[in-house]
Amino acid sequence: MTAFEPAPLISIAPMMDWTDSHCRVLHRLLTACARLYTEMVTADAVLHGDRTRLLGFDPSEHPVALQLGGSEPAKLAEAARIGADLGYDEINLNVGCPSDRVQSGRFGACLMQEPALVADCMAAMAKAVSVPVTVKCRIGVDDQDPEIALRDLVRLCADAGASIFAVHARKAWLQGLSPKENREVPPLDYDLVYRIKRENPRLTIVLNGGVQSLDEAATHLAHVDGVMLGRAAYQNPAMLAGLDARFFGGAPRNLDTAVEYYCAYVEEKLAEGVRLHAMTKHMLGLYNGRPGARLFRRHLSENATRPAAGIAVLRDALAFVAREREPA
């Protein structure tokens, strides 16, 4: 990166049941620079649900984006305003999730078929908040031509005020594939995302889908403004420890030091009544590849779900892995 190149936008994808606040705290201890995303929260849930539970986040998580689901502009605008008032740094709309539950609510990936409605949603959200409003989408659904579907969505939403597009570079099939299969079966088309960037130099285009390593992310960054890491970051969070040094000129993070900070966080939350497993489940992949990793995982899987499980379970699990600590 030269002094004249803007920093890339590296983010960790919204992932339901995975990227909750505890997970984001762990990821933040590994990278100061990546943008973090919440799990998707529907606009209705924001308006009528338990906001502390659904929207609460730790101050350390910034920069953190709230991902909303919905398709009613007025509700999304109000949900966006609530999110921005709580301090979220970006409000993102989900136009990529293909699950049946989401389709019956007329949001997620099926909205790829209604780009004008998505644009109305973005316009309403943009009017309601001063933080960026952004879109996470697919390249198309079912028999849509992605060359047309993605361009239409990007053009209309950009005109409506959306500034960042995170594109999961594969179609979703709304019938016949499970959400998991929809993340694996439809082929990835990175070139289309690269072309969208070339055609829209002023928009921030972030590529998502199938990126396994920081090396792969670097390759994509020659063509787009950012990369969003999903499963690889969750399943192998240690990769995040090298991210700041690789892309932002920051210092590499020491994994074991980060884990010590996370242990302190876990102790604090245990005292507030949070169950150990809710926090340690995000750590299972941390030591993959290191001696003792299997025993670490097994100890946590077998013991952290017990009702009274405390910090000793995590300490005992950590004792199985060969750890290095930075000198104090």
Ligand SMILES: Cc1cc2nc3c(=O)[nH]c(=O)nc-3n(C[C@H](O)[C@H](O)[C@H](O)COP(=O)(O)O)c2cc1C
């Ligand atoms: C468990 C899981 C839950 C997900 N939940 C969401 C979600 O709430 N919102 C969303 O936009 N995408 C969701 N996704 C999709 C990811 O954000 C991402 O687009 C997808 O996994 C492809 O990126 P990857 O190949 O780097 O994992 C989810 C993915 C997984 C694995």
